[in-house]
Amino acid sequence: MIVYIDNHKFAYEMENLVRLFLPNEKICISTDSPGSMITSYIFTSMNINEQIGNAHIYVRVRTDDFDETSVKDIIIDVDDFEKKAERTMAICLYGLLCKLTGKTKPWGILTGVRPIKLFRRLSDEYGTLYAEDYFKKELLVSDEKVRLSSWTEKNEREILALSKPESVSIYISVPFCPSRCSYCSFISQTADRAKKLIEPYIDLLCKEIVMTAEIVRDKRLVPESIYIGGGTPTILSAEQLRQLIETVKNNFDMSVCREFTVEAGRPDTIDSEKLSVIYEGGVDRISINPQTLNDSVLEVIGRKHTAQQMYDAFKLARTAGFKNINTDLIAGLPTDTADSFSKTLDGILTLSPESITVHTLALKRSSRLNLEGHNVNTDNSRAAAKMISICMKKLPQAGYEPYYLYRQSKTEGSLENTGWAKKGFEGKYNVFVMDETHTVIGCGAGAVTKLKDPVGNSLTRIFNYKYPYEYISGFEEILKRKEKVRTYYDGLS
Ligand code: SF4
Structure with a gap:
């Protein structure tokens, strides 16, 4: 067109x-x-x-x-x-x-990825009722999404209040996965193909973490939240996980860190040894992400684990001592139906995780689904919309409230991704990142540092190399770029 x-x-x-x-x-x-x-x-x-x-x-x-x-x-x-x-x-x-x-469209003419940020701005300036009215009448947002925005913004606000001018969050990237999900557009490499890279990658990543922590200490910044994500960090051996987590622990002031998360993405990469390394390392939040509990859908999307493995992994995590577990689900997966999604949700609720993040399938250009010609279409979008409505009904009944929300392009039904949590278990890192509340320093391949002016709104980005092999061969350059974080804060003082 x-x-x-x-x-x-x-x-x-x-x-x-x-x-x-x-x-x-x-x-x-x-x-x-x-x-x-x-x-x-x-x-x-x-x-x-x-x-x-x-x-x-x-x-x-x-x-x-x-x-x-x-x-x-x-x-x-x-x-x-x-x-x-x-x-x-x-x-x-x-x-x-x-x-x-x-x-x-449920979000009317709103096309931005951060509708809650806009809602807050309106709310701060003119009050919540005005913001709701503006969303409805000026932006043509549906009643359901206006309610969701207002509720999410209220919960987010409490978390944002924790951030101070000296706050930063840290993102650590482990871009390896056991297999590639059909909807993935991330740079993550399958561990089989990248096996030789993992060890040197982790050694260098630890060096970057040490340097980052040094800057954080020197500039008297406060690491509010630390997130080890991917990829699938639990693809690492127990020993590699220990090396990574110990490096974080020994270099950042963990006494001020409010949240330390490890994404234990795939249930089939978790065992009790790794879980106890993570737990003993002081990680207080993990995320186990089945995406669906329907085995045939899991197969279709290229995840090599079963629903049973999710239940087992979750039990192991509780036995290891974790009291704050998130699970990720995706609405609109190929071949999934509203009925089967509802069963997935029921299954997840029997586990009673502290938070549940519900994404809507996004058909990114470089994903296998997209390359195979899977399109956003009316039937899938209608099914995804039903799934999201099921969440809107069942999650509040089970004691969860929305606390962060964002949108992506090319999602089924132009729907959103929403983090739901029991009170007190909201993922703070998620909120800080999505709101761009304070600086986020990224370490590892594909990580992006976003330096946020503590008094203004400006953001300065520093990009690390995308792929692990580039990260390894160009590591000197990575360290040089990291120095820019120090220079930035020097310029502020
Ligand atoms: S687990 Fe995440 S990063 Fe890894 S292949 Fe699947 S979608 Fe991509």
Whole structure:
């Protein structure tokens, strides 16, 4: 679909909106006019008339069997004219796309990944009722998602209050997995292929952690939360896990760290020896992620474990002493149904994890699913929407509340990812990262450091090399880049 942009700067927003409705189409942006031979396009324009003080917004959606326009005039003499004009054009386009596809979107014209951040900004400025009303009337967000946003924002707020100007969080990347999930677009490498790299990788990663901790100490920063993620960190041997966790423990001031998480992603990589290394190492939160408890779906998505292995792994983790366990699920997996998802959720609830994160399947470009031609489609989207509604009903009944939420592009049904937790067990790292509350220092391949100005809103990014082999061969450069963290904080003092 070609989207023509005439006389305005809202191309990015219009493209994102079109992508919500036509997720599988190639979208091209053009600043030309549609020639007479082009029969399928979207035309968006804004004409400002200074003399009468208004802007005329015009949107036309044309395909072989659809041709409608939507127009609106707005006055230009308002404080936030550009924003208002963009929103007005988005509303015009949204209405036409709803008609064209026969669908509405749960998040209305909101396309950003952090709706809760926007909700909070509105709430802080004008109050919660205003924020709810704005989401509903100005952004066309559904009642269910307005409720979810308001509830999530309230819970998030308590966690954000813990962050101080000197707070930082630490992310440590172990980008290896036992096999590749069909929906994965991450750089993670299967351990079989990367076996030789794991040992040298961990040695260097530990060096980077030591250097990071030195900077954190020197600059008097407070490591609020530390997260070892991946990939699947528990792919490491017990000895390698010990080396990694001891390095963290011996170099950061753990007495001030509020949360130390290890992602024990795949149930089939966990055993009691690894769990006790993790537990004895002071890790107070782990995440065991089955994604589904339906064995045939597990097979389809390329995870080489069964539902039973999840139950066993969870039991082992409790026996090892863990009192804060998260489980990740995905709504909208191929071949999964609302009924089977509901059974998965029931199964997870019998385990009573402290938190449950429910993602919606996102069809990323480099995932196997996408390459095999699996598309976002109406049936899957409808099933995913039902699954998310089941969560909205069952999780609060079981004592869970939403505490963080984000969106991704190309998700089934344009739905969201939500972290649910029992009171007091919210994953703080998740909230800090999603809100961009404070600096997050990344260590390891693929990790990104985001330096957050403690008084302003600016973010400075430092990228590590993406792949383990690059990380190993270019490690000197990694250390040089890490020095920029020190320089950044030197500049603030
Ligand atoms: S466990 Fe996560 S990182 Fe590893 S292959 Fe699956 S989706 Fe990718």
